[in-house]
Amino acid sequence: MSYIIEPMPLISFLEDGKLRLPRFQRKATWDKKQNFELAISVFQDYPVGVVIVNQEQKISWLLDGRQRRSALSSMRDNPVELYEWARSYIGFAKTADELEVKSKYWEKVERYLQTEEVADNDEDDVNQYGEDDESDTDAEENSFDSAKQRRGLQTLLDIILMVHQNKPSGSKWEQTFDFRKYFSRLKYAPIKNNSKIEPKALRRFILELLKAAEQDNEGECTQDFFVEYYLQNFDVKDQDKFEKDVSIKWDNILNSLDVVDRSEKVFTDARIGIIRLTNATPLDAQNIFSRINRGGTQLKAEELLSAKPYWNKSVNLVEQAVVDRIKEMYKNLGIPAPDSIVRWDIAATFISRIKDENLIFDTYEDVRRKKEISMDEISLGFKLLSSIYAQGMSNKQVSELEQNESIKWESDIDELLQQLNTVCSILLADTFFKFYQSWKRSITKLMGNAIALEFLTIMWLDWKDRGCPSSVSGETKALQRDARILFDKLVFEYATKTWRGSGDSKMSSDIKNWKQRVTPVDSEDWKNFITGACMGNYNGQDTTIKILKPVLYYYYVITNCSPINQVNVSFDVDHIIPKDRFVGNNMVAQTYRDSLINLALLPTKDNISKKAKALNEITDSWLKLQISTYTGIKEAEFEQYSDIANISLLYNARSKLFTIAFTSNRTTALSK
Template sequence: MYEIRPESLKSFIEDTNIKLPRFQRKQTWDDKKNFQLCISIFKEYPLGVSILNVEDNGGLKTRWLLDGRQRRNALTKFYRDPENVYLWAKKFIGLKATDQLLDIDEKFWKKINEYLEEDELNEEVDENSNSEYIGVENLDQDELNETEQKYDKSKTGLELLLHIIKLTHNKSTKYSGFTRPFDFTKEIPNLPYSIVNENGKKVLSSLKLKSFISEYKNYCSNDSLDYTLEESFEQFMKYRFSFDDKTQRNIELKISQRWDNIFERIDILDKINNLYLNSKIGLIEVKNLKSVDAQKIFNIINSEGTKLSAVEILSAKPSWNVVIKNPNEPQINAIKDLYKTINVINEDIVKWDLPATLLNRIEYCNLFFKEFNENSKTDFSKSITLGFKILAGKYQNGVTKDDIDKLGRNKNIHWESEFEEFVGDLNTVSKLILSSDYFKYLKSWKFSIITQLSDAISINFILLTYKDWVRKGKPIGNDLRVKQLQKNAFSILDNSIYEYVTKIWRGSSDSKISRNLAEFNNQHDIIKPISDNKWNSLLNEILEDSTIDGNPINQGLVQPILYHFYAISKIQGPDTNYKIEVDHIIPQSLFKASTIENKEVIVHNIFNLALLPKDENVSKSNKKLTEITNEWLIDEIKKYEFIDLSDFRKYSDLNNLNELKELRGEIILNAFKDKRNNILNN
């Protein structure tokens, strides 16, 4: 006998009558799984089902939790102490103490996109945000409120989760971003939320602060006060603590200066409380099971399952299951390969199959996308989703989930004929673009827009170049319009690399792609490129300061510029049999062992990076130039790093770092000034 019913998360975690059987697995998930559960909470996804065995002993009921212990533990830890989500996010997202707020934005959305198996989220991210991280250790208490972004009470979902993470960052030895507005330790030595940590130092506890805030709200409720008002908090502090007039004035001054930030924390706790009140978890209650039955149920419900992907959800929609009546041979073969990969026998070919196989039908797609590993579920799902987004961009002028849904219901598309025509057009456009010198050189270095930039930029590039080709009348051969198409393709990628590096492309990009598609028809026949001054300013900042817009560089941001430089400079990549490595000319090991200031950033400066061929048994790897003995590799270094053999010893010494910067910096700047202009003006 069993009963299935929903219960609020709050009731589930606060039920003290729930007991744990001994055969349960360990109590806690790892930090990554805990954070994934938080994503589900803020996305308001279903939170699974827990199994309870209810025993009735003479009217005294005990509820044994057969399944859901780790879930309940994670739910409880986050509810009691919201700072836990920051600790979990550090592992899931890969946050570092030195990360600035913009870095957190970028890392958060990237990991969220990967986890949800979406290329981009529909939630809009403020692309104009210029928030900065300021170390909390160096701030005067009265200045803390000036470092906060203005609180937006309307934040919900993943934006609220991100806000909590950014609010807590960066934890110091004394407090975190969450607790610091409540730091009254100078005025009140024994704050109830001040504890002594394992190192013997006093710190502010967010766990105890939550209890203190609950105490404040209870006080307001009992005295019919509005807890959202500053005066109520001042009155509570006066009631709660005994202090003299001078201390009271100091406390009231700090409350006045920090009230927006204090109330922000209170409001966030309210939002979390409401989430727990309104979110439901499914409970299956069975009654008076024997221990062997309980053990068996636990084993059954915890057997390995298969995660439902976004692609599988799309394939279940009726609008995508319309039969294609007369598929041609290329379609049949591509779809046969698709179903062979997923180990499913298909009968009819349906509409869903066409966009799902689009990328496999593009003959020259490695530059735009990459070689997807059919044995990787992530790669497989991504390649299918990209096909849907490209078709949605063509027909719906947008790439969101809603656009894809509308694509499936668009009755003006003649799928039997138009899809095949579009495949042919994409192959023609790709071939024309790749026949230009710049893209030939870029391809020779195995450059991939997806790998070096992002999924969104690759979609944006292929859709804009396709639209440009169509508006030019679909030219082929040596037509002047083909030259204009190739020049525009260069400008689109040049702009994209610049915008990626300067973080204009970040967070959710669906809306940016839609804007670009909508605005494209109003652009001139020859697309306006990024100005020389912008590139020169960016490159000089990287070379001289190792920063981009004042933020420290990293290898991932500099790498696309490096590939761009080699292609602009008309430097042919190695034979196709070789792999490519991004080499640190002065190796990372030397920087690591040095006392150079900012060494962990300077090591990735573009003047210290070069592209090199990598043979199976021969590569430079982390060696100094003087340690290279293979003659073939020495020749490759001379050719691609622009360093004479006589200078190998010089550039194996960190003391000559500035000389390396002068040597290679000048080459890079000249390439972006002269050789880039040659491409744009010819």
């Protein structure tokens, strides 16, 4: 990778038709306040920050700066939108007189600039546009033309006053140029019936008119020239009334021409900084972004991939269901769906087409119903493909997919999807995973993305190694057994913190040596862990809810326990003896608080949750039944196990349950 840093005329940046946006784009997060403060910087002749562009195969992609570019384009092209930002930021009423608008404008702008000036003196600070502050006082005094700055801010105010007031029928500026009754068609009101003035088109028309005046009338736009320009460009219906209307409005027209002209000169003089990368890797681009824009939203790996030629190659022969899912994704992203389907789209929607019934991956249906997008769902699609094709899920391995010329995107990905769905159907037919699935806790949610990806990838490799079975057979039963063994191992490694360091590197190593992963954990190792976990300490470290949660779910699976009356009820880990009963109690070992014997899966819905109540404080009979079922404690024993002084009795009773489960029950479950 190489890079250069260069200034670019702001107008060139805004009008560069060859500068592509990544296929994946964040939803706009800048509000009117941020937009107008950027406008102040532009008209104040301050730097407007830097943007990041990556050039690859002679194509330039805007990696960072889309929202800034959008805001700059809007403030240049649409005075009415700029006015609405100003009204929101400054806080003047819709019907305020000009004196009030002027007064509040200067008060708010000067207060903002003064605040920024104070903030800029912080030597460790970086301003909102990513520029480091200079400390040389003499340089600061000579850096800017104060008269030019004042003229720029006056021009910004004049734009606001030109538009004010903005009514449903149109702003004062639009009404000034509303000559629709005299012409059958106006360039800036192109619809014949019920036409409206289009602010962007009106501004472009004014600039064209001024350019014509510059060329044909020695730079002076007189009233006669103005009238003649309209007559030459549009079919007039009533010339006399038009000329009379222009005469009445001439002062406002002349002012508008002047304001638009001065505004365009501000943008003509402005510059923006471009960091132009060449063939940047996603990691390089992310690191560069984070170092120059500490306050910005971190660039997503998916955003960077969508700005690479490899991922923007079209894919043909896509099923309608896939097309519909891709359209839904773009709708949730809040951007128009592109006309063509490309590789990025296929990868981004890959996880959503895996029929695992949320056994492995989380459900994202609730997110979709809210018309949002799950970044996990998109990211996992790329990572799963790289896990299979590049034997790992790191950003580097995802990038390596670009070197894999053997992938036929028109057919291979669909074939892979069918294979994965076959593997999932085999697992879902197994009693062990039926019990696990009943708890509605996917492997991603229970132990994380890396473990979930390893689990499915190894099961796919195992399935391929067994000859790709699809019907009930000895091979499918062997695959189910291997899946139980691998699940057992993943829970054990998660709980014992074997997954230390980089999940990326461990997962990659595990995939490369996948046959070693489907060998059982030694029974004695599990027994030692359960013994320590019941006391709240293993290998010299206190246990936590986080590491014991998968163990609890696994316990319910191997004891053939599933939720009862589970409709609209979710479960999570709760304490049997509440946490606050351990505070300040020196008679009881504090490690028991988050030990295995003091934890259970219990309903979490607000009106039935146990929360901080002791067992003898529960009055709901339905909840009592749930507690008895999932803790193994009879209701008659609730009083006894509500007293923290009886923690040793609780230990004796529940440690036996866990020991039996992880010796006898576990052995039976893994050997079926």
